[in-house]
Amino acid sequence: MIRVEGLGVTLGGSEILTGVDLTVSAGEWVTVIGPNGAGKSTLLRAVGGRLAHRGSISLNGTHVSALSRRELARTVAVVAQTPVVPPGMTVIDYVLLGRTPHISPLGRESARDLAVVDGVLDRLDLAPFVGRLLATLSGGERQRVFLARALAQEAPVLLLDEPTSALDIGHQQDVLDLVDDLRRDRDLTVLATMHDLSVAGEYADRLVLVAGGRVVATGPPAEVLTEELLTTQYRARVKVLKGAHGPIVVPVRS
Numbered sequence: 001m002i003r004v005e006g007l008g009v010t011l012g013g014s015e016i017l018t019g020v021d022l023t024v025s026a027g028e029w030v031t032v033i034g035p036n037g038a039g040k041s042t043l044l045r046a047v048g049g050r051l052a053h054r055g056s057i058s059l060n061g062t063h064v065s066a067l068s069r070r071e072l073a074r075t076v077a078v079v080a081q082t083p084v085v086p087p088g089m090t091v092i093d094y095v096l097l098g099r100t101p102h103i104s105p106l107g108r109e110s111a112r113d114l115a116v117v118d119g120v121l122d123r124l125d126l127a128p129f130v131g132r133l134l135a136t137l138s139g140g141e142r143q144r145v146f147l148a149r150a151l152a153q154e155a156p157v158l159l160l161d162e163p164t165s166a167l168d169i170g171h172q173q174d175v176l177d178l179v180d181d182l183r184r185d186r187d188l189t190v191l192a193t194m195h196d197l198s199v200a201g202e203y204a205d206r207l208v209l210v211a212g213g214r215v216v217a218t219g220p221p222a223e224v225l226t227e228e229l230l231t232t233q234y235r236a237r238v239k240v241l242k243g244a245h246g247p248i249v250v251p252v253r254s
């Protein structure tokens with residue numbers, strides 16, 4: 001569903017990504033991990049068709065740059081790390097924007113569009129907030145609204161850049177379980193970034209460890225979340241314990 005070959009990205013005169021190869025199959029969940037500044041968000045932005053790049057990126061067999069804006073929006077939904085919020089926008093209007101690729105240019109939203117939005121708002125505990133201005137929500141409420149807009153888009157590929165960084169542990173589990181259900185029910189393909197390594201390993205089929213703009217390891221969580229790799233790449237002191245659903249990474253005080 002996602003095929004990246006020899007990806008290179010230069011920003012502000014610096015080479016940010018070099019020779020990145022990555023494939024994600026339909027229905028698969030791959031999470032990109034790596035230290036601050038490694039190039040994770042840049043990789044997601046490139047896959048989302050938002051960046052000039054070298055090499056090739058295709059979605060479902062079509063090169064991203066060959067897709068029109070509308071085709072791209074029907075194929076891939078993005079939750080950016082810090083989305084731009086139009087001023088004065090209410091929650092319902094913002095989430096309805098996710099239906100834009102499904103509405104004809106001069107048309108209005110259909111009963112199905114409204115039903116999809118209602119369903120997503122309900123699943124994300126957002127029904128009480130529909131009339132509120134986005135600017136008045138807490139960080140965690142706002143993050144769920146960003147996800148709601150992306151899910152309302154009903155695209156087969158979902159790109160999530162640190163989607164749960166502002167969420168309490170209960171909402172974090174709700175959100176990740178919801179995404180997991182959707183990929184099982186609808187073959188949704190998920191490419192995410194995450195800093196919580198234990199959670200990353202619990203939900204992803206595979207992890208891709210990026211450092212210095214290159215892929216340094218890829219594989220099932222148990223192969224990537226090793227003390228040796230994490231110590232080297234993050235310069236962190238960690239213990240990796242065996243959990244019921246994968247490795248548990250515990251920071252250790254010096």
Ligand SMILES: Nc1ncnc2c1ncn2[C@@H]1O[C@H](COP(=O)(O)OP(=O)(O)OP(=O)(O)O)[C@@H](O)[C@H]1O
Pocket residue numbers: 011012013014016034035036037038039040041042043
């Ligand atoms: N427009 C730009 N000009 C120059 N450098 C940039 C630009 N945009 C991003 N960078 C640099 O590219 C590198 C990778 O950034 P990116 O946001 O992809 O990292 P990241 O792995 O997502 O980091 P984090 O974990 O901190 O979110 C960083 O060093 C960043 O400063």
